[in-house]
Amino acid sequence: MVDPSKIVKTSEAPEKPVASPKKLVAGALFGLIFGFLLQKGGVGKFHILIGQLLLQDWTVVKIMLTAIVVGMPGIFLLHHFAKVNLHIKPTKIAANVIGGLIFGVGFALIGYCPGTAAAALGQGNWDALFGMAGLVAGSWVFAEMSGFLKKTVDKWGAKGKILLPDLVHVSRGAFVVGFVLVVTTGLFLLQRAFPR
Amino acid sequence: MRKPRGAFLIITVITLAPMALANAAEMAVDARNYPGPAWSPYLVGAAIGVLSWLTFYFSDKPIGASSFYAQLSGFIGKLFSKRRTESLPYFKENPPKVGWEFVFVITTIIGGAIAAVTGGEFTGQWLPAMWVDRFGEGTLVLRGVVGFAGGMLLAIGARMAGGCTSGHGISGALQLNVASWIAVICFFIGGVAAAMLLYRA
Numbered sequence: 001m002v003d004p005s006k007i008v009k010t011s012e013a014p015e016k017p018v019a020s021p022k023k024l025v026a027g028a029l030f031g032l033i034f035g036f037l038l039q040k041g042g043v044g045k046f047h048i049l050i051g052q053l054l055l056q057d058w059t060v061v062k063i064m065l066t067a068i069v070v071g072m073p074g075i076f077l078l079h080h081f082a083k084v085n086l087h088i089k090p091t092k093i094a095a096n097v098i099g100g101l102i103f104g105v106g107f108a109l110i111g112y113c114p115g116t117a118a119a120a121l122g123q124g125n126w127d128a129l130f131g132m133a134g135l136v137a138g139s140w141v142f143a144e145m146s147g148f149l150k151k152t153v154d155k156w157g158a159k160g161k162i163l164l165p166d167l168v169h170v171s172r173g174a175f176v177v178g179f180v181l182v183v184t185t186g187l188f189l190l191q192r193a194f195p196r
Numbered sequence: 197m198r199k200p201r202g203a204f205l206i207i208t209v210i211t212l213a214p215m216a217l218a219n220a221a222e223m224a225v226d227a228r229n230y231p232g233p234a235w236s237p238y239l240v241g242a243a244i245g246v247l248s249w250l251t252f253y254f255s256d257k258p259i260g261a262s263s264f265y266a267q268l269s270g271f272i273g274k275l276f277s278k279r280r281t282e283s284l285p286y287f288k289e290n291p292p293k294v295g296w297e298f299v300f301v302i303t304t305i306i307g308g309a310i311a312a313v314t315g316g317e318f319t320g321q322w323l324p325a326m327w328v329d330r331f332g333e334g335t336l337v338l339r340g341v342v343g344f345a346g347g348m349l350l351a352i353g354a355r356m357a358g359g360c361t362s363g364h365g366i367s368g369a370l371q372l373n374v375a376s377w378i379a380v381i382c383f384f385i386g387g388v389a390a391a392m393l394l395y396r397a
Binding site for chain 2: 017018019023024026027028029030031032033034035036037038039040041042043044045046047048050051052053054055056057059062063064065066067068069070071072074075078083084085086087088089090091092093095096097098099100101102103104105106107108109110111113114115116117118119120121122123124125126127130131132133134135136137138139140141142143144145146147149150153159161162163164165166167172175176179187196
């Protein structure tokens with residue numbers, strides 16, 4: 001097992017205001033595919049996103065759990081063979097919970113999330129622009145609060161970079177195998193209960 | 197390491213509450229009366245999983261969307277007041293730049309457009325049908341105000357939590373990051389509760 005904090009590939013220096021053309025072309029291509037997939041998956045549609053929050057349409061959860069179950073073994077295998085870095089954000093329980101709940105309320109109000117708003121705009125749902133304008137404004141409000149939050153909420157329940165297997169003291173490989181089995185079974189049951 | 201276990205128990209209990217609420221309250225509209233997705237969610241989900249291998253391997257980046265809006269906000273802020281923008285702790289640590297995440301979201305819009313046009317699903321509308329059925333025709337101002345406020349909360353929440361439905365919900369969750377699982381569960385608790393209040397009959 002590679003140490004999660006060990007860096008096997010070096011990122012470019014963050015000081016430059018514009019990234020290298022090669023990096024930008026890759027980002028553009030991956031974004032194009034991501035937007036295409038989101039729209040085909042129906043998650044650019046307002047009613048499918050709100051339908052998930054009303055627990056009527058389970059498309060969003062099906063897409064997310066399938067992406068997790070497919071992505072996870074690949075990423076951990078690549079990391080095991082030192083081909084990729086993990087990108088773990090530190091756990092800050094209070095900030096994760098409070099921020100998460102605020103995000104959820106915002107999601108219910110606009111009916112799109114930051115990524116699906118982009119796909120929704122692409123498919124001609126012009127109302128996504130209201131949410132995107134709000135996202136830009138809200139980012140500024142957050143930046144204004146960032147000094148205060150760093151001194152307060154960010155410190156409450158700060159646990160550092162931890163993974164679920166660390167909590168239960170199981171090896172990462174075994175945890176991934178178990179997790180994939182449980183979630184796959186869950187998806188089968190979910191499909192039976194909610195065909196859509 | 198005893199404390200997180202209690203936190204997980206509490207989160208599980210709170211997750212079940214909206215489910216109970218769902219059965220108790222009738223909703224004014226049903227999402228299943230509107231068109232479903234063009235492709236199977238399992239096909240799309242699997243493809244996004246594979247896409248995440250590619251972004252990690254070729255770009256050393258997890259898929260994520262919310263930081264784009266923060267960078268755009270920083271650029272606009274610099275136009276008005278460079279000094280103020282550069283003094284804010286968030287922008288000190290994350291100087292706005294046209295980077296991978298920035299072009300990624302720009303082309304997400306284009307990818308959505310290509311998929312919609314080629315699939316005959318391009319809408320070109322200001323108000324979604326389900327919104328109209330719930331709140332009525334001619335509610336563009338309401339939609340604008342509610343949508344803008346919703347967008348603001350999305351950004352504040354995502355920045356506090358450290359990511360959005362993409363960054364935490366997919367990329368962080370697939371790395372088994374504890375922060376991401378806490379965040380994504382809270383996204384749904386907050387979202388389900390608020391949506392049920394808004395769309396109740």
